[in-house]
Amino acid sequence: MQPMILYKKLFDHFGLQHWWPGNSSFEIAVGAILTQQTAWTNVEMAIENLKNAKMLDTEKIASSDLKYLEELIRPSGFFRQKAGYLKNFCQQIIDNHDGSIEKLLGGELQSVRKELLAFRGIGPETADSILLYAGNYPTFVVDAYTIRICQRTGMFDSKKYDEVKAFFEEKVKLDAQVYNEFHALLVELGKNHCTSSNPKCENCPVNNGCQYPRRTVQSGSQSQR
DNA sequence: ACCCAGGTGTTTC
DNA sequence: GAAACACATGGG
Structure with a gap:
């Protein structure tokens, strides 16, 4: 199955996702860091705490007491770990961009991406999430769901972030709005159907051609494709 | 009670 | 390089 076919099926089934939850670029970036390997409902509580304490602000976080x-x-x-990541992130924005994430997100895609990746605690998925959802850059976000869905549908078999990202950006026209919906839809499928606890993909709305379990191991042959 | 979640960094084969 | 491990809370 080709990516755009999958996209249409997902969109028809789940509809618009309205990502990312959050009212500002800064809130989105904070959420992107906090949601690493964590359910979004937990992140909501943390962000609510930050808002109530009036701490959702680069200077406030950068100068905050770490324990607090x-x-x-x-x-x-x-x-x-995440508290340290946040403080460092905010300090970098202050040191290099006048404390304005909008200024950070005003540069050229690849150079901003490189800058984000150099921050402690910001890996490829978090960087791309910030770029796409806070900066509206056309960069495809890959996560564990994306990789699992690619493998189970037989669409693309790799666990390497950069390879999967390149695959989608090659097949799907660079468009921030489409990448925005596509990633959100993949997460929705991943959460509801293409889960590790549903290895046979039962009741999957797009599982035509799902090849799970992917292959019966052939001893000796290592040829791909 | 166990398993998982919208990863990242470090250590170890 | 790939694999294994630490990091931690809250919901199903």
Whole structure:
């Protein structure tokens, strides 16, 4: 199955996703860091805490007491690492972009991406999420669901982030709005159907041609494709 | 009670 | 390089 066919099926089934939840670029970026390997409902609690404490602000976080920040974001899990990530992220924005994430997100895609990837705690998925959902850059976001769906549908078999990203950007015209919906839809499919606890993809709305279990191991032959 | 979640960094084969 | 591990809370 080709990516755009999958996209249409997902869109027909799930409809518009209205991502990313969040009212500002900064809130989206904070959410992107907090949601790493964590359910979004937990992140909502952490962001609510930050809002109530009036801490959703680059200067406030950068100058905050680390222990205090940890307590505020505790519900989002891995709170000690993430508190450090957030402080560092905010400090970088202050040092290099006058404390304005809009300025950070005003540069050329590849150079901003490179800058984000250099921050501690910001890997490829978080960087692309910030670029796409906070900066509206046409960069495809890959996550564990994307990789699993690619493998089970037989669409593309790789666990390497950059390879999967390149595959989609090659097959799907560079368009921030389409990439926005596509990633959100893949997450929806991943959460509801293409889960690790539903390895046979039962009741999947798009499972035509699903090849799970992917292959019966052939001893000796290693040829791909 | 166990498993999982919209990853990342470090350590170890 | 790939694989294994640490990081942690809250919901199903």
